[in-house]
Amino acid sequence: MKKVLLLTEGENDADAIKALIERFRPTLLEQVGFHPMRGVGELKLKPRMDDLLPVVLNGDDPVVGIVCDSDEDAAARWKNVAAACRAAGVAIPEVALGADGFVYSGERVRKFGCWIMPDNRSRGALETLMLSSLDSEEQTALRERSRQFVANVEPRLFPDREAARDKASLRVWMAVQKEPHWVPKWSVALGKLFPTEEAARPFLDWLERLTKL
Numbered sequence: 063m064k065k066v067l068l069l070t071e072g073e074n075d076a077d078a079i080k081a082l083i084e085r086f087r088p089t090l091l092e093q094v095g096f097h098p099m100r101g102v103g104e105l106k107l108k109p110r111m112d113d114l115l116p117v118v119l120n121g122d123d124p125v126v127g128i129v130c131d132s133d134e135d136a137a138a139r140w141k142n143v144a145a146a147c148r149a150a151g152v153a154i155p156e157v158a159l160g161a162d163g164f165v166y167s168g169e170r171v172r173k174f175g176c177w178i179m180p181d182n183r184s185r186g187a188l189e190t191l192m193l194s195s196l197d198s199e200e201q202t203a204l205r206e207r208s209r210q211f212v213a214n215v216e217p218r219l220f221p222d223r224e225a226a227r228d229k230a231s232l233r234v235w236m237a238v239q240k241e242p243h244w245v246p247k248w249s250v251a252l253g254k255l256f257p258t259e260e261a262a263r264p265f266l267d268w269l270e271r272l273t274k275l
Contacts, residue, residue: 067097140159185224
């Protein structure tokens with residue numbers, strides 16, 4: 063059994079996080095398992111966080127971690143996660159989410175952690191972190207043009223929120239590569255979609271803390 067069970071918002075997020083770990087902290091892969099889920103209130107085929115948490119928090123996994131997107135409000139998303147944990151029987155204390163993520167442990171309590179992408183503070187999503195640093199001026203220019211395209215296209219059928227715009231412009235950026243593709247994990251696999259190690263370090267440090275509980 064893995065030391066940490068990490069709940070992620072879908073398989074693409076799980077694949078991207080695995081790739082981050084493999085590139086920058088490969089030894090952690092031996093200790094971290096993944097379980098895709100869907101977020102609070104989202105209508106997807108994966109289990110909702112509300113439904114999944116009572117199962118995993120009362121299961122046999124030594125440590126449970128949640129990684130989800132802040133979308134428009136990291137503090138509001140943290141409140142949702144904490145409320146879902148309390149409803150599942152884990153008495154998460156009433157504390158603000160720090161820049162270094164949340165870790166909860168102690169004698170006779172559930173070992174648990176939470177990270178709100180991209181940095182526990184900003185609006186956005188995992189895609190925001192992954193696109194925070196590109197490897198060339200050409201790719202940076204393509205990224206900016208992709209953002210502009212999404213900002214100007216009409217009509218826009220997706221919600222006019224920063225996280226949704228990041229997801230849409232990411233796919234435009236992937237579509238104009240020499241080898242166009244659609245699924246983010248392919249960009250990760252090809253090495254085109256990665257933050258710098260410095261940008262990824264706070265998240266990976268949080269994950270490493272979970273493996274040491």
